[in-house]
Amino acid sequence: MALKRMGIVDNYEKIRELSVAVVGVGGVGSVTAEMLTRCGIGKLILFDYDKVELANMNRLFFQPHQAGLSKVAAAAATLQNINPDVAIDAHNYNITTVDNFQKFCDTIRYVIYYF
DSSP states (O other), rough: OHHHHSOOOOGGGGGGGEEEEEOSSSSHHHHHHHHHHHHOSEEEEEEEEEEEBBGTTTTTSGGGGGGGHHHHHHHHHHHHHHHHTEEEEEEOOOSSSSSHHHHHHHEEEEHHHOO
């Protein structure tokens, strides 16, 4: 509701129809994904190839028992606990390699044209 009061969203229900891709669910990406989830976004598409490490707990939203998991798997679990209505599509690969970049573009292209 805060987004509506701030004039960012006219029709709050519209947010549930939107999809957002988050590339990298580390320090900034994890907080972005969390805020979008709390705002009621319809779908999140997460991309990251890294694992959760205990050394990063001070700046990430992950929990110690998630150490060793892929960041996208841990993020998906945490975000589903926050808002079970959000659809999460998690991709655990490095988008900067030639083969994976094409896969990433195909995923994003589908989202852009689908909605």
